[in-house]
Amino acid sequence: MSEGTQAALARIVAMFETLAPADVARLGEYYCEDAFFKDPFNEVRGLPAVQRIFGHMFETLDGPHFVVTERMAEGDACWLAWEFRFRFRKGDAQGQVVRGATHLRLAPDGRIRWHRDYWDAAEELYEKIPLLGALMRWLKRRIAAA
Structure with missing residues (x-):
């Protein structure tokens, strides 16, 4: 990993770990104007869409x-x-944790030009919703190999 990439990645990790509502307006410091973003629910292009x-x-x-x-x-x-x-x-007393991974492509200036999140919406989110969760767990058992 080059020093430039290492520094950019450290800066990006710090941003994600400390992100607060007021920081959304400053995402242009981390994302290119025409950045691509995709996760299990969204697929957008452009900084305003990423900010939304x-x-x-x-x-x-x-x-x-x-x-x-x-x-x-x-x-x-x-x-x-x-x-x-x-x-x-x-009414969420216990809190939730979703585990996933992100693949980023950086522009020469170290900002994010491409962002793709990978996580299992069924396991990490849907199964935690009471009625939908019961259905998802039943489907999982039906489809799973013995």
Whole structure:
């Protein structure tokens, strides 16, 4: 990993781990204007769309934050393993943890030009919702190899 990529990745990890609602307006310091972003629920291009996704996260969840558990980079490609911790707004006493990974491609200036999140929405989210969770667990048992 080059020193430039290493420094950019350290800066990006620090941003994700300390991201707060007021920081959404400053995401242009970390994302290119025409950045691509994809996760299990969104596929967008452009900084304003990326800002809307992070803004929506803060509007709909209590205390959302990322904990990066691993990182690696080669050339302009970076991978992060993370835990996303949050509480649902209504009656979530225990809190939730979603585990996933992010693949980033960096621009020459060290900002993110391509961001793809990988995580299992069924296991990490749907199974935790009472009625839907029961259905998802039943489907999982039916489909699983013995």
